[in-house]
Amino acid sequence: MSLLRHIASRGFLPLHSLRSISTIRVMCDKSAVSSSEKKVDDPMRILQDGRNHRPDNMEKRFLVWAGKYKSLEEVPPTVPQETMEKARNKIRIKIANYMMLATIVGCIGFVYSGKQAAKRGESVQKMNMDWHKQINETSSK
Structure with a gap:
């Protein structure tokens, strides 16, 4: 905290923000999470945490087109969020390349x-x- 006071005294950080920094530290304390919230056995809890994603029909097609799965039937009901993001990025790149080719x-x-x-x-x-x-001919008639 002394480093923050030093920065604030030099004028780089307003003094009133020192109080908000300590409040943020208390609010972001991981030990305040209850043990019931830490359970990840429930599949819906996994979906809410954002670690897994339930793809719809279009996203399943994206996963197949990106090469992650061979067919639509092989796509599981939930997919890791990282896998879905990588597939979306591959699709964005493929579409951008096709658009460049079409432009050329x-x-x-x-x-x-x-x-x-x-x-x-x-x-x-x-x-x-x-x-x-x-126009001149039609206006003169």
Whole structure:
């Protein structure tokens, strides 16, 4: 606590926060947890702790697509949270890679299409001039 007082006296930490730090230490004391809360035998308690996850149908497909399980039938009713997070991360990376590939293919396709239109003599400037000519003709009638 003397280090915190020293930091507070130098102006890096407000003095009133010293009281809140000691309160936080009391609130985060692990010995205050009752023995009934420490039991982990109940499967629902494991789910509430966040160590296991009950995947839905889409998440089961993610687990299979990420390569953790061979088929949907092999996916257990509860999966460790770390496994689910790793599968989600793999799916995010795969989707990002496919989106990059689709973007590159789309860009190449549009470049090719633009070059073909240029060979035919089509351009945005020519289309704009034709549109203005058509508007001027209809307004003069």
